[in-house]
Amino acid sequence: MIENFASVRGLRLAWLDGGPAGAAPILALHGHFGRARRFAPLAAALAPGHRVIALEQRGHGHSGRDGDFGPDAYVADAAEFLRGLGLGPVIVLGHSMGGVAAFRLAARHPELVRALIVEEGGADNRPPAIPHPVLDVRGWPRRAATLGELRRGIEAQGIPDAGYFLESAVEHPDGWGLLFDYDDMVSSQQALIGDWWADWQGSTCPALLVHGLDSFVLPTAMAREMAARRPGTVLRELAGCGHWAQDDDPAAFAATVRAFLAAL
Template identity: 85%
Template sequence: MIERFATVRGLRLAWLDGRGDGAPILALHGHFGRARCFAPLAAALAPRYRVIALEQRGHGHSDRAGDYGPDEYVADAAEFLRGLGAGPVIVLGHSMGGVVAFRLAARHPELVRALVVEEGGALNRPPDVPHPVLDVRDWPRRAATLDGLRRAIEARGIPDAGYFLESAVEHPDGWGLLFDRDDMVASQRALIGDWWADWLGSSCPALLIHGPESFVLPTAQARAMAGRRPGTVLRELPGCGHWAHDDDPAAFASAVREFLAAL
């Protein structure tokens, strides 16, 4: 995938282009994530599909912003697609990116042909989600080595820092993360809420992918989401958690491919 940049609503946003002439898929990562988490999926779906992964505001190589409200993420995605002259497209999102995806479909149905939502819940607040905010404000700003940064993050109670280290880069004064810690806490807090109206607010075909071991999306909620929204297929991937695309990349790609083939 090739990294490119676009000016979207005054922000310089990075995006990765899977290239090719296949049907476009806009891919939206979750909190703390990077566009490159979709590289394995892009390879698995090529050449029939062209994955276009947007690095959302405040993440990766994209600009920081003053507002991380969910509406801002949706407006960014809509403007980005219009700037590409793309639409309607398949929109795929993980976690926060999944919520952005289905809210985009509800607000801009002309831009969304179908949805693939991985672990993006319609209800993101206690007690349904006991801990909707991961407080990273005391995470290290710098470490002498990448392994030192990993160990420092895992010392904060993170079993495996691999996902977060996708945002790790080497600076002149050591290894650090691309995202701002305060920004990420603010963004997570802004996502706390009831998003059922948005989930039910579109009519395009949808695939909901759930990892039964997830600590973010309860299985009961995933099944309710599929049951209440017509045209929704639920795929539960055994042995997977919140990051199903990392836990079992082959099963994740297969679920997406089968859904797309049926469109």
């Protein structure tokens, strides 16, 4: 995927282009702590029929930040980004926080979204439905002498596998660290705590909801309720997968997405 930059609502946002210009576009939105490049395997699996355009969201990766991490800011960025590219309506795929942004984008800007693919993005992000909606990273190491040391420092905070977070690891002049600001990420997660049912039910386009049955973030009961309460929604449950289903079983995730796209 090729990295590009766009000026979006006063911010310089990075984005990756993963397909030919003439292919059917899919806007991909990562979740908290994520990077646009995590969609590279999916882009390869869907090529050449689809063009995955992955937006690196505000405060993440190589994108800028302005202190606003409210859910509306992510939606407004995505809408303006699509308009800037002259695209729409497109298929919008989002993971976790990016999934919430995706279905809120469809509810607020239906002219931009022809179909939804939501991976592990819940309609209710409040306790007790989601027992721990905020991962407090403020105690994580900010610099380490080596990448391995940074990994061990993060995993010592109770993270079984720091691989997802290390996608944001870079070497600075004073050692290895992560690209995102820790306070920003806590603020963003706190802002996402809420009842998003009206947004989930606020669009009528076809939707695929992908749920990892081993997820500690999206309860299976909520995923099934989401599918039952929104007409036109297909629920696919992936066994042996957790919250990062596309990383746990890339082939199964790609096949699930491909089948949904073929049925559109």
